[in-house]
Amino acid sequence: MVKVEGLRKKFLGQHGAVKAVDGISFEVAEGGFFTLLGPSGCGKSTTLRCIAGLEKPEDGEISVSGRPVYSKNKRIAVPPHKRNMGMVFQSYAIWPHMTVFENVAYPLRVAKKFSGKEIKEKVEKALELVKLTGLESRPAPYLSGGQQQRLALARALVREPKVLLLDEPLSNLDAKLREHMRLELRELQRRIRVTTIYVTHDQMEALALSNVIAVMQDGQIVQVAAPREMYEKPNSKFVADFFGSTNFVEGKLTEQSGGQATVETKHGILRCPVPEGLVGDNILVSVRPENIDVLRDPGSADNVFAATVEASAFLGEFMDCRMDVGGTELRVRVHPSLGLRRGESVYLRFPPESCMVVAQ
Ligand SMILES: Nc1ncnc2c1ncn2[C@@H]1O[C@H](COP(=O)(O)OP(=O)(O)O)[C@@H](O)[C@H]1O
Ligand SMILES: [Mg+2]
Secondary structure (H helix, E strand, C coil): CEEEEEEEEEEEECCEEEEEEEEEEEEECCCCEEEEECCCCCCHHHHHHHHHCCCCCCEEEEEECCEEEEECCCCEECCHHHCCEEEECCCCCCCCCCEHHHHHHHHHHHHCCCCHHHHHHHHHHHHHHCCCCCCCCCEHHHCCHHHHHHHHHHHHHCCCCCEEEEECCCCCCCHHHHHHHHHHHHHHHHHHCCEEEEEECCHHHHHHHCCEEEEEECCEEEEEECHHHHHHCCCCHHHHHHCCCCEEEEEEEEEEECCEEEEEECCEEEEEECCCCCCCCEEEEEECHHHCEEECCCCCCCCEEEEEEEEEEECCCCEEEEEEECCEEEEEEECHHHCCCCCCEEEEECCHHHCEEEEC
16 A cells, blocks of 8 residues: 655764665555654654645655556655645644634645535534534634644544554653553544654554554664564664563573574573574573563473562562573563562573574
């Protein structure tokens, strides 16, 4: 549905040129929810603004349903209002001097091709989608944060765009409302099936909303995957680290066959699956805190290391523990019923299926 190929955009700053978008390519399926995720400054907004036509790239091609809206080679640059896209920014940019109705009607009035009756029908429909029916005549500033956010969404949807572009639309809301709106947005997008490209730096948002996530770093896409695959099979230290907390243990690949590896670490041998195409013998094994088993008896199982409980904090559903394994600090989440005490000697088991090998 949306195809981006070899997109590049740089800006001239005080310290020379910044490659904000450095040759990225991706495709978004029709009706899909695609998220660009990455830390601040990695080029997410610039990518989205290029798609919307608000920035002019130096190179690449952007097409919608097979038709280029931008192409360097074909010298095509369709103006933003003719791209059939709706956009919501972080600052909702709703107009404070207008009512709810007029805010949503505005894009239709500018288009100059709808009758008063059509405008009324379309605005009512958009307001109904975002559950703002009944608030038509209220001045926009008299809405709550969540309602203003929904209003911005209604305005983006009123012309029934082919593509919806959302740039951190929830980040101005408080935590509780953000979570609520996240669910609402997901439900709305699934209902109307509008192809959506979403930008966020929040990995939980990306996991909760997306069909596909693209992780960006320094203007490039480093991994594209479905949420679960991204979480369970990150292809780099950067991605593993970005998706929630994880532990890294340094090691050396000593044996490798049929997707299984033997890793020599300074604490002992680890056996775990290894992804194809990994280069180099010096690697990191990443294990998430919730996946490490804490044992009082080492048994004879593989992948078991002796450890000492350094500190633990009760966080309701789990204990967040800091463990010392031969001088390396690991974070482990355990069930409170285990009753771990500080200074206690325990054994940590790294289940092979929860070990992820990434390049160092
Ligand atoms: N209009 C601009 N002028 C100069 N530099 C810019 C401009 N817009 C963005 N940049 C720079 O481009 C890089 C990417 O920015 P941006 O796309 O906004 O990142 P993100 O949305 O991921 O936080 C940053 O280094 C930013 O400072
Ligand atoms: Mg941004």
